[in-house]
Amino acid sequence: MSDPVVDDFVQLLTPEGERVQHPDFAFGGSDEQVAGYLRDMVLARRFDNEATALQRKGELGLWPPALGQEAAQVGSVNATRLPDHVFPSYREHAVALHLGVDAVEMLTTFRGTAMVPWKSAERGLHIYSFVIGTQTLHAVGYAMGMQRDGLVGNPDPDANGAAIVYFGDGATSQGDVNEAFIFAASYTAPVVFFCQNNQYAISEPIALQSKIPLYRRASGFGFPGIRVDGNDVLAVQAVTSWALQRARQGEGPTLIEAYTYRMGAHTTSDDPTKYRSRDETDRWRARDPISRAQAYLLASGAIDQAWLDSLEAESEQLAVRVREGCVALREPQLEEFFEHVVIDPPEILLEQRDDYLEYEAGFDHPSVPDAEAAHSQSQAQGAF
């Protein structure tokens, strides 16, 4: 696939790490904040790489790498604040980490030991959605609820909130996403549609899915669409802040197309070398989101090599913790399957649970004492 010419997106930081002006958007934060974004991105990448490796070692069933999309995720999530509510797809690892989800806990879904390790309401973070695009409808519905709860258009800007929903370029071909656009437009819902256009729906290039740039679809639905350099954390933050502000003030939805690139595979089950060229990947590597932020901060003097070394050490600690924590994740117990479904379980459900537990307890467990001993020992060692 040829490299698409992209000159109509918002960019505030060039791939070489130079700040540039844009007529409509400016990054209002300090270099300290940018350093915070860099830290977010570096830690997220290290976590992501570690999770990919864990899958290759057989410790995770599957992993969808976010490699290359760190700026789009970190820039946008840094524009949110409570009571905003964030609706991820399944690749927004940097978003979840920034919102306080523990790195080891993040793996439970992919290791099959728990469904969703965080509580949506507390984190302002909805569950990962593995069904493509379905979360856009959830987000619009939630946003309409915020309207009815009086969380939109108040004179006090801090009292206002909005929903932001993450999805990919492939999801825009889904009916759900288009329905969400229509509802959001019709109800002026306070929602930001944050599309990470990483160029491929698994192996399908975006050019085969859309005859026009994705952000221009928004005009057909009746709300603004804007394209931003998805590898430019400053531009993403600025554009997302603007869109969230519009939503919170009651001005309705916005579609943001963060133009980026998935450097890794769609998931660990996929081999991207079969559908894209090394040249293309190399071109995008030169636009890396982390290296440009790092170059800028080093040039501005906001950080130095010691700062980077310290961050590297922190990343290494995170990696070790993730490796060791992953294999030590607690195996779910049978009775837990009956929890988190109904608040006050009806008698019949409790009976079923007790019957099933009794049934399971009816088997011999010759190997259990050994296994338990071994298990506790491995936990005590904390190593695998």
Added chain:
Amino acid sequence: MKEFRLPDPGEGLVEADIVRWVVSEGDEVKVNDILVEIETAKSIVELPSPWAGRIARLIADEGATVEVGAPIVLIDDGVDAPAEPTTLVVQTQPVVETQPVFEPEPVVELVETQPVVAEASTGSASESEAFLVGYGVKSAPLARRPRKNAAGIGKPIGPVTDQVQDSYAADQPVSRPIDQSTTTGPISAEASGEPLPRPGQAPRSASASKRALAKPPVRRLARDLGLDLDAVDATGAHGTITADDVIAAAVAARGGETRLSRRASERVPLKGVRREMARTMAESFKVPTATVMMQTDVTASMQLVERLKNRREFAGLRVSPLLIFAKAACLAIARNPDLNSTLDMGASEIVRNENVNLGIAAATPRGLMVPNIKGANRMNLLQLAEALHNMVQVAKTGKVPTEDLTKGTFTITNVGVFGVDGGTPILNLGESAIMCLGTIARRPWVVGKGADEQIVIRSVCTLSLTFDHRLVDGELASRFLSDVAAILADPGLAMMF
């Protein structure tokens, strides 16, 4: 010493090929250093090292196909005691032995060279497998644990429960890796009871549990020809019945008659307006009716139509003889109001309607409809012309509003436009009379009296009136029709009405 077993790098894969070892025996590796490239059915992937240490032994050769879960490399991490002998693994995975993954000789060497093995220390490695995510890394086949006391669990077990329990027999796991299959053994069983009769030629209808294969047009053809597809021999691909098969069967069924009408009859669903017509006409026909007829000279009315057409007031309006007929009918009804009445048998009352809601039977694209002009008797000629004009415009589209189709009191049907001389219509349901107009034709007509009697060419029309004989008798019907005819013959007489 750690043993790295081949993980499932995709979703549900069972084996992979060793493409290339990136490390050699004796190399020092760090965590996440790439050890090996493998190729699965889906992709080529690099496997990183879970441990730091020295490569003790590459177990699987490049190019070998390795089962998921089989050990491929030993790494001496210097922490744990050496792993338990790999012979043990081989023994518990007999399937691996059939693959050229291990060289038997090095295995023996391993057993000799590696000191033995504290049972507890292997626990950490094997226990971690219990956490693995459902791929084939388990070293022993999964087997359901035996029940402590099958009969002692839960509810009382009756014969039915026993069968259900048996069907879930726990000697095999309900869920297991795809590559774990059980070889079925021979089944020894003896026949019981009388042997079943030898299969003969089953009657076709009895075997009709399988629907005959045919494309929709062929099914249609068979239906039109009155054939049962199950009785047709199929010669098409994959046992399908072709159109030729159906025709051949039909010819055979008719004793060689080859002139088949492929559409002996066509079946069209009865719906909408046509269904409504069927219903109301059938209902209406329960009313006893009679018909009177009369031929009349309408030449003067035709001249009146021509004069009206040239008047400014009627410009743009459709002025036809029907307008004069309609006006005449309204005037005649004023003198004979029972014709504009409804019989309420339940109340034993005659409902005499104030207004003449004059229905005009219209052939519309959707079928016969009878829209009516509300209060036609209160309209002057111009208003009536406008109302008729509008009605025709609407009827042409077939989109007549429902309110125009209800509450009619008297109907005119103008079959004359189709060139026929007349007819005996059926009442519009709930009305007492319907007037039918025949075609207006130039005909010889006797005029004058006595010696002046002569034949001239006049415009002549046959009128008929069908009426509800429960309410209207022949005298009233005849008087009404005569009044209409009088006006048509001499429109000036309308001033008398």
